[in-house]
Amino acid sequence: MTGPVGRLRALPLRSRLALLVAxxxxxxxxAVATACWFVTREQLDSQLDSSLLNSPEVDKSLVTELLASCRGAGRGPQHPPGSYTLQIIDAAGTVCESPGSTRISPTDEDLAVAAGKRxxxxxxxTDADGQEMRIYxxxxxxxxxxxxxxxxxxxxEKEVTGPLSTLAWVLLLVSGIGVVGAGAAGLWVARTGLRPVDDLADAVEHVAETEDLTVRIPVEGEDEIARLSRSFNSMTSSLATSRDRQSQLIADAGHELxxxxxxxxxxxxxxxxxxxTGRAIPPDxxxxxxxxxxxxxTELAALIGDLQELSRPDAAQPGPLQVVALHDITRTALRRARLRGxxxxxxxxxxxxxxxxxxxALERAVVNVLDNAVKFSPSGGTIEVVLHRGELTVRDHGPGIPAEELPHVFERFWRSPGARQLPGSGLGLSIVARTVQQAGGAIALRPAPGGDGTVASxxxxxxxQPPPEL
Incomplete structure (x- = not known):
């Protein structure tokens, strides 16, 4: 993109901020200097006009003396009042100015006053020397x-224009100093304010080059930069955790396979x-x-299926969500559980x-919970399944789970020491937990009342409820 906007965008961010501040x-x-100049000019003009309108009255003897001087009958007044220029105009347009003053050509308005019309x-x-005058x-x-x-x-009028010219130069000088100072201050503020952004950029480049996810940015304050730094630290922490889990998943999968x-x-x-060798193995x-x-x-196929299920991102759904009957899904899972036990x-x-x-996915989760109960139930034991107001409980009468092992039951590939000889990969409850969480629910395991078995909830x-199909 060319033009001023394109050149502005090509500058570094701190330079753009400094330029925008300046x-x-x-x-x-x-704007302030211009307003000040106009207000001052208006004030000085008003004061000049007021000084003329309120000038000392010229008495008749002074006019008579000035007239006599103009007619050659006297010397006339030697000192006009104050700093004023004084002249008299008769009805014929004859001008008589005081000694030492420069004549000012009368206008039609002045002649109208001399004729008694105004x-x-x-x-x-303008006087005869070309000097601008204000006349009353x-x-x-x-x-x-x-x-x-x-x-x-x-x-x-130079009594007004002179100070205004001086004021204009002073305002121009002060404005220039202010703009230069603002630009320098803006550059300093931009450098100071964007230092965390530089740190963030350096950290991102370091992560991109080294894949080191242990980098953390110091966070100070509660502003947007601090929020960005916290978000970056949270992101790298999540990525590091995800990579560790991925490595652990690969290691555990290799061990289980x-x-x-x-x-x-x-x-x-x-x-x-x-x-x-031709040596036959006995038929049995x-x-x-x-x-x-x-x-x-069969165990390998089940393990591979579980790994495929866990390979999906946690935020991804395996399929579209639908309104389904949990009681019907549970009945289907019960039929499979009765076949296995x-x-x-x-x-x-x-x-x-x-x-x-x-x-x-929901049916598989219920099946996994029931399979877990079947696997740990003693021969001839009882499994109790209850669905009431959205809570599905499955109770077995097996050996139960020690309290110190309960926090680990939903971890991938985790199996209690007493269950390592039983078939399974240790992924079933992990899949159940993820499926339930994706559906907005919760799952928990707790010891059964009396310490006999485990209750999965x-x-x-x-x-x-969906409308009936026609």
């Missing part, structure tokens, strides 16, 4: 002759060696090996409740 001050100073007049004019002319009648004359009293893969590899090598052992391979493949007794009391969630906000 420009604003220049405009303000110019009482007085105030105007500007008034009529004066002499007795007993009855002659009427116009008396003109004048003062130089290593065990089933090692066992699967061992079983496959045994089967391959049997075929290569071969069947056990195939069953183990199948179970390990046929020796268990599962009771259910489900009151109708509708929520806004993604159906498949899922609370979800209700949604309007």
């Amino acid at each position: 420009t604003a001050v220049a405009v303000a100073v110019a 009482r007085d007049v105030l105007h500007s004019g 002319t008034y009529g004066l009648e002499l007795h007993p002759s009855g002659e009427v004359y116009a008396v003109s009293v004048a003062r130089p 290593r065990t089933p893969l090692t066992s699967l590899r061992t079983n496959i090598e045994l089967l391959a060696r049997s075929d290569q 052992d071969r069947k056990a090996l195939m069953t183990s391979v199948k179970a390990q493949m 046929p020796e268990l007794t599962i009771t259910a009391e489900l009151a109708p409740w509708y929520v806004r969630a993604e159906p498949a 899922i609370r979800l906000p209700g949604a309007p």
Whole structure:
């Protein structure tokens, strides 16, 4: 972009701020100086006119003396009153000025006063030397002759223009100093105020070059710059946490995958060696090996599915939210749980409740909670499922979870020491917690009353019941 705006945008931010401050001050100073000059001129003009209008009265003897001087019958007054220029104009337009004064050519207005047509007049004019004058002319009648004359009293306008010129130069000098000072102050303020921005820019460049997310900017005050610094520190902290979680997820995933893969590899090598050497494996052992391979493949598939679920960003939804019947989803999950634990007794009391969630993700979350209860329930035990006013509780009668382990149950890949020999990856409850949070709900695990088993509680906000389909 060319032109003044483009050149302005090409400047550094501190230079633009200093230039804008200097420009604003220049405009303000110019406006104040101009207003001051005009007000002063108006005041001086008013004072000059007032001094003429209130000039000492010229008595008749002084006029008579001046007339006699003009007619050659006398010397005339030697000192006109004050600093005024005095002259007399008769009806014929003849001008008689006081000694030492420069004649001022009468105007039509002055002649009208001399002819008795006007009482007085105030105007500007020029004397014979070209000097600008301010003139007040008034009529004066002499007795007993009855002659009427116009008396003109004048003062130089340089009494006003001179101080105004001096004032203009003073205002120009002061304005220039003010603008230069404002520009310097603006540059200093810009440098001081933008120092945190420079620190932020240096920090961003450092992070971009080194990927060091431990950088933090010192925060001082409560202004916008401090808010920006806090936001940057929060962002780098979140990025560092995310990177640590990603690294931890990869490490935990590798650790969890290593065990089933090692066992699967061992079983496959045994089967391959049997075929290569011709030494047949007993049918029962071969069947056990195939069953183990199948179970390990199933475990790997479940683990990979859980990893894919956790690979989605926390803020992203796996699908569009819909109004779904939580009681229907729970019934479907119960059917699967009864198939996995046929020796268990599962009771259910489900009151109708509708929520806004993604159906498949919500069903998987309920299934994971029920699978967890099935896995830790003793043979022939009972699982109690209740849905009442948006709270789904699942109680088992297993060994329970120690109080010191409860804060960790929703962490990825975390499994209690007593459950490490049981199938599972430690991702089920982590997926449940994220799904419930995305639906606006909350999940908690607590010891069952009496210390017998664990109670899993899922609370979800209700949604309007959808209209029946036609």
